[in-house]
Amino acid sequence: MSDLVVHTFNWVPDMARGYVRDLRVRWALEEAGLPYRVVGVPIRERGAEHFAHQPFGQVPWLTDGDISIFETGAILLYLAECCEKLMPKDAQGRAHVLEWSIAALNSVETASLPWAQFKLENDSSQSPGKRQIDIFFAGRLGHMEKVLATREWLAGTFSIADIQMADALRVVDSLDGLTEHPACKRYVARATARPAFVKAHADQLAHFAKAD
Numbered sequence: 087m088s089d090l091v092v093h094t095f096n097w098v099p100d101m102a103r104g105y106v107r108d109l110r111v112r113w114a115l116e117e118a119g120l121p122y123r124v125v126g127v128p129i130r131e132r133g134a135e136h137f138a139h140q141p142f143g144q145v146p147w148l149t150d151g152d153i154s155i156f157e158t159g160a161i162l163l164y165l166a167e168c169c170e171k172l173m174p175k176d177a178q179g180r181a182h183v184l185e186w187s188i189a190a191l192n193s194v195e196t197a198s199l200p201w202a203q204f205k206l207e208n209d210s211s212q213s214p215g216k217r218q219i220d221i222f223f224a225g226r227l228g229h230m231e232k233v234l235a236t237r238e239w240l241a242g243t244f245s246i247a248d249i250q251m252a253d254a255l256r257v258v259d260s261l262d263g264l265t266e267h268p269a270c271k272r273y274v275a276r277a278t279a280r281p282a283f284v285k286a287h288a289d290q291l292a293h294f295a296k297a298d
């Protein structure tokens with residue numbers, strides 16, 4: 087690791103302070119004892135440079151010399167690869183860290199974040215008539231639409247990133263939630279046309295049908 091730089095907003099409203107996700111990255115870096123710098127980027131005018139590093143226009147992202155990585159979970163795993171204080175080296179130890187990292191993001195935070203948003207919505211009179219969850223999700227789809235408009239697969243060639251992203255969007259498509267996001271819709275169609283998906287899907291249906 088060379089010159090580690092955590093990029094975060096240069097200002098956020100009071101209520102967000104202490105909760106911006108650069109905290110997780112700073113925390114990991116502190117645990118690891120790795121030197122790093124923090125660079126602030128504007129919260130209001132987020133330019134092309136910002137989106138080139140973080141396609142959702144969010145923070146944080148980390149640069150390590152020429153390497154740039156976004157998504158807090160990915161950044162932590164990236165740091166953990168090089169630091170035994172963040173993840174043990176033995177196979178079972180690594181597996182436990184991976185399973186619990188994904189559990190935090192995918193099993194707990196998928197519930198805790200909407201819960202917090204509903205709670206904030208009920209406690210305030212913001213956006214009357216518009217549900218925060220709709221605004222939140224439309225924002226996410228808007229960013230994914232831009233990403234998927236210009237690439238076939240998320241990480242260059244097909245990868246486990248596409249398995250997870252396509253499956254997350256597939257349920258939305260099944261509920262007609264992608265009608266205004268044609269690139270997302272085409273991506274789901276492309277992914278689910280892959281022979282491996284078709285077979286896995288058919289096999290799952292057959293598996294459960296056995297129990298009928």
Ligand SMILES: N[C@@H](CCC(=O)N[C@@H](CS)C(=O)NCC(=O)O)C(=O)O
Pocket residue numbers: 105106107108143144145146156157158159
């Ligand atoms: N999944 C992303 C979420 C990042 C995130 O929610 N960042 C917030 C700050 S904590 C942000 O940039 N909010 C501004 C926005 O969404 O426009 C990660 O973990 O890195």
